[in-house]
Amino acid sequence: xxxxxxxxxxxxxxxxxxxxxxxxxxxxxxxxxxxxxxxxxxxxxxxxxxxxxxxxxxxxxxxxxxxxxxxxxxxxxxxxxxxxxxxxxxxxxxxxxxxxxxxxxxxxxxxxxxxxxxxxxxxxxxxxxxxxxxxxxxxxxxxxxxxxxxxxxxxxxxxxxxxxxxxxxxxxxxxxxxxxxxxxxxxxxxxxxxxxxxxxxxxxxxxxxxxxxxxxxxxxxxxxxxxxxxxxxxxxxxxxxxxxxxxxxxxxxxxxxxxxxxxxxxxxxxxxxxxxxxxxxxxxxxxxxxxxxxxxxxxxxxxxxxxxxxxxxxxxxxxxxxxxxxxxxxxxxxxxxxxxxxxxxxxxxxxxxxxxxxxxxxxxxxxxxxxxxxxxxxxxxxxxxxxxxxxxxxxx
Amino acid sequence: xxxxxxxxxxxxxxxxxxxxxxxxxxxxxxxxxxxxxxxxxxxxxxxxxxxxxxxxxxxxxxxxxxxxxxxxxxxxxxxxxxxxxxxxxxxxxxxxxxxxxxxxxxxxxxxxxxxxx
Numbered sequence: 001x002x003x004x005x006x007x008x009x010x011x012x013x014x015x016x017x018x019x020x021x022x023x024x025x026x027x028x029x030x031x032x033x034x035x036x037x038x039x040x041x042x043x044x045x046x047x048x049x050x051x052x053x054x055x056x057x058x059x060x061x062x063x064x065x066x067x068x069x070x071x072x073x074x075x076x077x078x079x080x081x082x083x084x085x086x087x088x089x090x091x092x093x094x095x096x097x098x099x100x101x102x103x104x105x106x107x108x109x110x111x112x113x114x115x116x117x118x119x120x121x122x123x124x125x126x127x128x129x130x131x132x133x134x135x136x137x138x139x140x141x142x143x144x145x146x147x148x149x150x151x152x153x154x155x156x157x158x159x160x161x162x163x164x165x166x167x168x169x170x171x172x173x174x175x176x177x178x179x180x181x182x183x184x185x186x187x188x189x190x191x192x193x194x195x196x197x198x199x200x201x202x203x204x205x206x207x208x209x210x211x212x213x214x215x216x217x218x219x220x221x222x223x224x225x226x227x228x229x230x231x232x233x234x235x236x237x238x239x240x241x242x243x244x245x246x247x248x249x250x251x252x253x254x255x256x257x258x259x260x261x262x263x264x265x266x267x268x269x270x271x272x273x274x275x276x277x278x279x280x281x282x283x284x285x286x287x288x289x290x291x292x293x294x295x296x297x298x299x300x301x302x303x304x305x306x307x308x309x310x311x312x313x314x315x316x317x318x319x320x321x322x323x324x325x326x327x328x329x330x331x332x333x334x335x336x337x338x339x340x341x342x343x344x345x346x347x348x349x350x351x352x353x354x355x356x357x358x359x360x361x362x363x364x365x366x367x368x369x370x371x372x373x374x375x376x377x378x379x380x381x382x383x384x385x386x387x388x389x390x391x392x393x394x395x396x
Numbered sequence: 397x398x399x400x401x402x403x404x405x406x407x408x409x410x411x412x413x414x415x416x417x418x419x420x421x422x423x424x425x426x427x428x429x430x431x432x433x434x435x436x437x438x439x440x441x442x443x444x445x446x447x448x449x450x451x452x453x454x455x456x457x458x459x460x461x462x463x464x465x466x467x468x469x470x471x472x473x474x475x476x477x478x479x480x481x482x483x484x485x486x487x488x489x490x491x492x493x494x495x496x497x498x499x500x501x502x503x504x505x506x507x508x509x510x511x512x513x
Contacts, residue, residue, distance in 0.1 A: 125451035135417040136473055138505055139497055140450060140459045148445030149463065156486060208446040208481050254417065256463045256471040261443070 001100040004243045005233035007226045008037025009352040014183040014221030014340035016116045022058050025222035026112040027070045033108065033224035038236065045104035046077040050091035050111035051344035052084055056126050057118055067110060084130045086380030087111065088347020089387035095227045096243050105229055111349065112222035113342035123218045130381050132253045144215055146255060146382040147294035148207030153262050154296060155209065164314025166194050168295035169213045171323055172331050176338025178365045183219045183340030214295040219340030223349035237396050241358045244280065244392040247273025251384045267304040267377060270388040278390040282306035286371040287357045288328060289350035291379035292335040301377050302330060305388065324368065332366050347378035351389060358393040398494040403508060405470040406430035416470055437467030439510065441488050446481045453498060464490055464510050474508030489513040
């Protein structure tokens with residue numbers, strides 16, 4: 001297999017983008033990535049588009065074909081990848097494999113979702129369609145509901161507390177204020193959402209025991225990157241980022257069928273595969289973007305990828321070990337919690353943020369000094385389809 | 397309410413692993429033949445949540461949902477007949493029934509309901 005590099009990246013600010021269509025967002029992020037890659041008017045061999053809801057929310061199919069047409073990249077190959085909230089990393093994986101195999105030399109990957117043009121009621125239902133169609137969905141279960149049941153078990157088994165979850169909310173929303181691409185640019189006040197009697201109003205229960213500020217927002221957004229061979233990246237004559245390793249694993253569709261529902265096996269397996277391929281270990285990682293659709297997931301994933309022992313992730317967050325300057329800074333973009341979670345875009349956006357980290361391009365208040373290795377976890381369903389990527393900086 | 401819990405689990409004829417919902421091949425040994433098993437007795441609540449932001453199709457303030465394990469080890473999700481999660485505890489016994497869980501196209505959809513005992 002050939003090694004694969006990331007030649008260019010681009011992202012649009014996440015949030016409520018009423019003025020843009022889904023195609024506007026995908027095209028704009030793609031152009032940013034193509035420009036960043038220095039491709040000018042050159043074409044690419046293939047385009048992979050990550051999107052989960054175009055068919056349901058925009059009544060639009062064959063989105064990748066449409067994007068190739070919008071960008072005048074004809075006759076490039078084009079495919080849309082739908083893999084729930086893990087669509088982004090899945091699309092990147094398909095692009096990486098296509099280049100690694102030698103079949104293509106240059107690939108554009110774009111991820112996008114437009115979720116705010118429907119009501120919250122509809123958006124919640126749309127996301128819930130990834131639950132089991134007979135054993136879960138008819139009951140009215142939502143993804144926050146799945147996370148609520150998971151949190152209760154995790155609290156009972158590992159002693160995770162609301163104080164631990166709060167540490168994630170406060171950290172990630174603070175980082176959101178430093179990220180111009182974040183949907184939520186509002187720092188949280190501990191008093192207002194946790195300590196004071198008003199907290200019950202400001203931060204109501206959403207999916208017990210999870211509260212409003214334990215959940216990511218519903219967002220519009222897009223992100224893109226250009227993949228190429230390492231030889232092509234070397235020719236640029238400046239530091240570049242390579243895909244050092246990746247792994248993907250699945251788990252049972254229903255939470256009820258897992259022997260231990262607190263064990264996110266697909267996260268552990270995906271990370272183990274990625275570390276084995278990269279010939280690295282968790283302590284080699286300098287910065288990570290984890291899939292914190294719910295605060296509990298940042299804690300659980302930080303343990304399952306191997307940054308902390310089981311039961312230690314929450315305490316580590318409270319101790320500041322996952323902040324900028326800490327042992328392993330996590331979600332310096334604000335994560336899904338603050339950057340937002342336009343489902344098809346998330347996996348791509350996580351990698352764009354890590355590329356910015358490894359190219360040392362972020363402002364001081366977000367940049368991990370001399371970051372060389374970054375990790376992403378993109379979590380589909382409720383942990384039934386997970387991808388982990390490890391990216392590494394290479395000097396020319 | 398219906399008399400029968402219209403839920404079927406599947407026991408692998410080769411290794412005995414119990415599945416719900418249906419799989420075409422056994423999760424353990426990949427066997428393809430299954431014996432149909434009906435859930436038996438009361439159930440034990442394994443986990444639960446109260447959801448306040450409901451999906452399209454549910455015109456109510458909140459829903460309490462949980463996962464329970466029947467006496468013959470069948471595990472399934474159900475709606476819980478309680479006013480608050482304060483009435484619930486992991487490990488408590490719940491009485492199962494088969495009742496309307498939502499309305500679709502003007503028709504009742506039946507499913508598992510769990511009543512704290």
